[in-house]
Amino acid sequence: MLSVRHLNQFYGQSHILWDLSLNIREGSCACLMGRNGVGKTTLLKCLLGLLPVKTGEIQFNGLPIHKLATENRARSGIGYVPQGREIFSLLSVEENLQISLGARPDKAKGIPAHIYQMFPVLKEMRHRRGGDLSGGQQQQLAIARALILDPKLLILDEPTEGIQPNIVREIGEVIKRLNREHGLTVLLVEQKLPFARQVASDFYLMDKGRLVAEGPIADLNEGIIAEYLSV
Numbered sequence: 585m586l587s588v589r590h591l592n593q594f595y596g597q598s599h600i601l602w603d604l605s606l607n608i609r610e611g612s613c614a615c616l617m618g619r620n621g622v623g624k625t626t627l628l629k630c631l632l633g634l635l636p637v638k639t640g641e642i643q644f645n646g647l648p649i650h651k652l653a654t655e656n657r658a659r660s661g662i663g664y665v666p667q668g669r670e671i672f673s674l675l676s677v678e679e680n681l682q683i684s685l686g687a688r689p690d691k692a693k694g695i696p697a698h699i700y701q702m703f704p705v706l707k708e709m710r711h712r713r714g715g716d717l718s719g720g721q722q723q724q725l726a727i728a729r730a731l732i733l734d735p736k737l738l739i740l741d742e743p744t745e746g747i748q749p750n751i752v753r754e755i756g757e758v759i760k761r762l763n764r765e766h767g768l769t770v771l772l773v774e775q776k777l778p779f780a781r782q783v784a785s786d787f788y789l790m791d792k793g794r795l796v797a798e799g800p801i802a803d804l805n806e807g808i809i810a811e812y813l814s815v
């Protein structure tokens with residue numbers, strides 16, 4: 585579904601991504617892992633069009649997308665939940681969701697019913713300000729906002745960051761349901777191993793700007809963890 589080939593990326597003179605290639609298969613829940621600073625966010629920015637690709641190719645559903653603007657990648661079916669969620673804290677829950685509606689090709693006016701069905705707490709709190717929600721509820725709002733555009737691939741950058749441990753599992757269940765029951769392909773950046781094991785079907789491990797290991801999540805063994813993830 586998503587294929588990255590021979591991607592190189594730089595910040596000024598610093599070479600950050602080195603000839604990176606990977607394939608995310610349709611229907612999978614892929615977890616991109618690696619220590620701080622290995623280039624995970626840089627890779628996501630390349631996928632989303634937030635950074636122009638220096639060399640290499642990105643294909644989505646067989647079509648090259650690396651020259652498309654961010655909004656056209658979104659229209660082609662790539663949804664994004666940013667790190668830190670970026671909720672508008674002074675707007676209501678409903679207004680936060682409505683902002684995305686304008687980008688739908690059908691210019692729908694109302695929030696699609698399945699969004700509130702999936703996140704009943706957002707329906708209950710639809711007139712409350714985004715800033716009044718708990719971290720876990722804000723994460724649900726950020727996911728719901730991305731789903732308004734009916735993505736085929738949902739990319740999440742560290743969805744459990746800053747969320748209470750007892751709510752992390754709940755967020756994991758939401759992501760699992762989207763993947764397993766609704767057929768959404770998911771790519772998430774995550775550092776927490778238990779969470780990765782809870783939600784992911786596959787892992788992709790980066791070190792110093794390179795992809796160093798990948799496979800089914802069950803193959804993420806102690807040796808790999810000690811070499812590339814332990815601090």
Ligand SMILES: Nc1ncnc2c1ncn2[C@@H]1O[C@H](COP(=O)(O)OP(=O)(O)OP(=O)(O)O)[C@@H](O)[C@H]1O
Pocket residue numbers: 595598600618619620621622623624625626627
């Ligand atoms: N705008 C920038 N300008 C220059 N260097 C940058 C910039 N953004 C990131 N870097 C550097 O690029 C490297 C990769 O950073 P990146 O944020 O992609 O890593 P990461 O794996 O996502 O880390 P983290 O887990 O801390 O978010 C790091 O060495 C970082 O210092």
